[in-house]
Amino acid sequence: xxxxxxxxxxxxxxxxxxxxxxxxxxxxxxxxxxxxxxxxxxxxxxxxxxxxxxxxxxxxxxxxxxxxxxxxxxxxxxxxxxxxxxxxxxxxxxxxxxxxxxxxxxxxxxxxxxxxxxxxxxxxxxxxxxxxxxxxxxxxxxxxxxxxxxxxxxxxxxxxxxxxxxxxxxxxxxxxxxxxxxxxxxxxxxxxxxxxxxxxxxxxxxxxxxxxxxxxxxxxxxxxxxxxxxxxxxxxxxxxxxxxxxxxxxxxxxxxxxxxxxxxxxxxxxxxxxxxxxxxxxxxxxxxxxxxxxxxxxxxxxxxxxxxxxxxxxxxxxxxxxxxxxxxxxxxxxxxxxxxxxxxxxxxxxxxxxxxxxxxxxxxxxxxxxxxxxxxxx
Amino acid sequence: xxxxxxxxxxxxxxxxxxxxxxxxxxxxxxxxxxxxxxxxxxxxxxxxxxxxxxxxxxxxxxxxxxxxxxxxxxxxxxxxxxxxxxxxxxxxxxxxxxxxxxxxxxxxxxxxxxxxxxxxxxxxxxxxxxxxxxxxxxxxxxxxxxxxxxxxxxxxxxxxxxxxxxxxxxxxxxxxxxxxxxxxxxxxxxxxxxxxxxxxxxxxxxxxxxxxxxxxxxxxxxxxxxxxxxxxxxxxxxxxxxxxxxxxxxxxxxxxxxxxxxxxxxxxxxxxxxxxxxxxxxxxxxxxxxxxxxxxxxxxxxxxxxxxxxxxxxxxxxxxxxxxxxxxxxxxxxxxxxxxxxxxxxxxxxxxxxxxxxxxxxxxxxxxxxxxxxxxxx
Numbered sequence: 001x002x003x004x005x006x007x008x009x010x011x012x013x014x015x016x017x018x019x020x021x022x023x024x025x026x027x028x029x030x031x032x033x034x035x036x037x038x039x040x041x042x043x044x045x046x047x048x049x050x051x052x053x054x055x056x057x058x059x060x061x062x063x064x065x066x067x068x069x070x071x072x073x074x075x076x077x078x079x080x081x082x083x084x085x086x087x088x089x090x091x092x093x094x095x096x097x098x099x100x101x102x103x104x105x106x107x108x109x110x111x112x113x114x115x116x117x118x119x120x121x122x123x124x125x126x127x128x129x130x131x132x133x134x135x136x137x138x139x140x141x142x143x144x145x146x147x148x149x150x151x152x153x154x155x156x157x158x159x160x161x162x163x164x165x166x167x168x169x170x171x172x173x174x175x176x177x178x179x180x181x182x183x184x185x186x187x188x189x190x191x192x193x194x195x196x197x198x199x200x201x202x203x204x205x206x207x208x209x210x211x212x213x214x215x216x217x218x219x220x221x222x223x224x225x226x227x228x229x230x231x232x233x234x235x236x237x238x239x240x241x242x243x244x245x246x247x248x249x250x251x252x253x254x255x256x257x258x259x260x261x262x263x264x265x266x267x268x269x270x271x272x273x274x275x276x277x278x279x280x281x282x283x284x285x286x287x288x289x290x291x292x293x294x295x296x297x298x299x300x301x302x303x304x305x306x307x308x309x310x311x312x313x314x315x316x317x318x319x320x321x322x323x324x325x326x327x328x329x330x331x332x333x334x335x336x337x338x339x340x341x342x343x344x345x346x347x348x349x350x351x352x353x354x355x356x357x358x359x360x361x362x363x364x365x366x367x368x369x370x371x372x373x374x375x376x377x378x
Numbered sequence: 379x380x381x382x383x384x385x386x387x388x389x390x391x392x393x394x395x396x397x398x399x400x401x402x403x404x405x406x407x408x409x410x411x412x413x414x415x416x417x418x419x420x421x422x423x424x425x426x427x428x429x430x431x432x433x434x435x436x437x438x439x440x441x442x443x444x445x446x447x448x449x450x451x452x453x454x455x456x457x458x459x460x461x462x463x464x465x466x467x468x469x470x471x472x473x474x475x476x477x478x479x480x481x482x483x484x485x486x487x488x489x490x491x492x493x494x495x496x497x498x499x500x501x502x503x504x505x506x507x508x509x510x511x512x513x514x515x516x517x518x519x520x521x522x523x524x525x526x527x528x529x530x531x532x533x534x535x536x537x538x539x540x541x542x543x544x545x546x547x548x549x550x551x552x553x554x555x556x557x558x559x560x561x562x563x564x565x566x567x568x569x570x571x572x573x574x575x576x577x578x579x580x581x582x583x584x585x586x587x588x589x590x591x592x593x594x595x596x597x598x599x600x601x602x603x604x605x606x607x608x609x610x611x612x613x614x615x616x617x618x619x620x621x622x623x624x625x626x627x628x629x630x631x632x633x634x635x636x637x638x639x640x641x642x643x644x645x646x647x648x649x650x651x652x653x654x655x656x657x658x659x660x661x662x663x664x665x666x667x668x669x670x671x672x673x674x675x676x677x678x679x680x681x682x683x684x685x686x687x688x689x690x691x692x693x694x695x696x697x698x699x700x701x702x703x704x705x706x707x708x709x710x711x712x713x714x715x716x717x718x719x720x721x722x723x724x725x726x727x728x729x730x731x732x733x734x735x736x737x738x739x740x741x742x743x744x745x746x747x748x749x750x751x752x753x754x755x756x
């Protein structure tokens with residue numbers, strides 16, 4: 001029997017034990033395996049952070065080299081997966097394509113029928129490398145450009161930019177993306193990670209769990225918010241409007257401003273701190289400070305009027321745009337990073353599994369209602 | 379801040395209000411919109427039950443006719459979706475194919491960008507009809523058989539059997555399948571439905587939610603259990619073993635017997651009652667009573683020894699096998715039915731939405747752990 005009624009949306013309900021990510025929403029702390037996100041953003045790499053998330057400790061030089069090379073070696077897609085992507089209509093959005101193609105990866109995965117810890121780690125390497133490749137390759141395909149073969153000498157983020165643009169990325173671009181990937185790599189039981197754990201807990205496979213997570217990330221209340229932020233900035237720019245006046249009108253019309261507020265943080269989202277700094281610096285360097293300036297004006301106004309803080313999505317919009325990345329790749333890039341955390345959570349779930357099966361509070365017609373024969377129905 | 383620690387797997391936690399399905403696990407009651415499952419199994423059809431799940435009341439004759447015709451009209455797949463299925467390796471399992479193809483349906487759905495209530499109802503018609511078609515068509519493709527075009531004059535279940543076998547199904551087969559579809563159509567916040575709601579609650583699209591649900595259903599602790607039951611029966615048959623002795627040895631070796639026990643029911647699963655009866659009758663009619671007899675012997679033994687009751691999966695195995703259905707289609711057929719409930723739950727979730735985002739209890743390294751520079755790491 002149901003014994004406890006949770007707040008709507010399971011707010012405040014502890015749904016799992018986890019040793020991966022600790023957040024203190026009151027003081028604005030985010031940490032992976034006990035290490036503060038600020039330290040990782042300043043000093044780590046995406047590869048090292050992924051090792052940390054998967055293994056629980058930082059790798060020494062040998063272990064890191066081995067991990068980086070495993071990830072790089074996984075930069076290969078079955079040619080039939082590329083044919084599959086070519087068969088999709090070019091109107092398909094990158095998130096639909098990512099969801100569908102990741103689901104299809106299981107057809108060609110040698111470990112598909114093996115749900116052991118070790119097999120899932122092997123699949124996690126492949127998924128991590130291949131999600132980045134799928135996002136880059138589909139963008140080339142839909143634009144009628146040639147596919148760029150992976151460069152195994154580049155870092156995970158560097159190779160993604162290379163395969164996306166067909167040019168060796170600058171050091172600044174690579175480092176900026178790398179920091180963004182570190183910041184997005186995990187966030188405890190966010191909706192997509194929770195979806196992945198619910199799916200994995202039926203003892204289904206990791207491809208099912210990650211496919212479901214991608215579907216959840218797509219939503220505008222989750223990963224989709226960074227795209228909505230950029231669409232707002234573009235609309236303001238196009239209208240030649242004052243950003244504060246524009247947002248003021250939106251708030252007066254009870255419209256939601258994407259990129260603000262967070263279920264968990266009651267103070268500044270620690271990830272926003274880094275993205276704000278990068279957005280400002282990149283804008284300056286590129287001689288294109290307007291997206292940052294517009295964002296900053298909106299942030300100050302919304303903060304003052306609504307007491308809402310910018311979250312991870314707010315400054316990632318202007319950061320990615322200044323890096324020259326298309327809007328509809330923002331959420332896919334979130335997936336390029338979050339696969340690190342999704343994998344860690346799926347493997348942790350399976351290491352000590354129980355089916356996740358809550359109850360509902362029934363509010364429908366009283367039981368027993370009569371099965372009225374069809375000739376008597378009004 | 380997290381305020382309540384739930385039992386593992388969210389056992390006993392109320393995660394949503396819902397007017398769709400009421401279960402009393404203590405007394406073995408299952409009802410849709412207040413109507414007992416026994417009444418529906420005996421007197422309703424899958425189409426009428428789906429109308430009930432979606433609308434909350436039983437249709438009159440006109441409404442039912444309109445609903446049936448809407449569902450029948452949705453029996454069409456974009457030819458590119460069929461090409462897509464043809465491009466898959468024939469080693470791909472039906473559940474992987476269903477997950478991937480349903481994800482790809484969104485490419486061609488005219489309402490893909492519309493997440494309104496009405497658009498989701500339109501998409502639910504299409505998904506309901508097309509999931510059945512995908513399962514049947516892929517089975518023909520992998521067996522090198524010609525695809526059978528849908529017959530709009532047949533019922534949902536009848537058309538499925540027609541497209542699967544290329545022969546007009548008998549009345550008994552159609553009615554048996556129809557009852558199985560009614561029994562599987564909804565079950566409150568089971569893992570796949572809960573996954574669908576978690577995904578939908580990010581305001582992602584219904585295709586994402588259903589794709590995730592299919593991934594969850596695939597797991598052997600959920601829909602995959604009916605396939606495991608049949609594999610056990612086949613293994614016993616092949617070994618020429620006594621079913622009770624075989625199961626006794628499995629239990630002694632601490633192996634799990636699929637098809638027994640349920641998180642919610644503490645007494646007989648009311649769905650098992652009907653499936654047991656159908657399994658027995660079909661076996662008699664076909665002059666092939668062995669699967670039923672074997673199942674019954676196992677049921678009595680497990681019930682006596684472990685105090686576990688047969689669940690919905692236990693007798694669906696022998697029922698489907700006697701209908702001539704391949705083992706790896708059992709779980710897909712579960713999806714052919716459960717899409718009715720998944721759709722109802724996704725639409726209900728979106729009608730009064732809140733992001734589903736629980737918390738975790740952190741059990742990892744203490745915060746703050748030092749970011750040890752790489753040269754100092756052991």
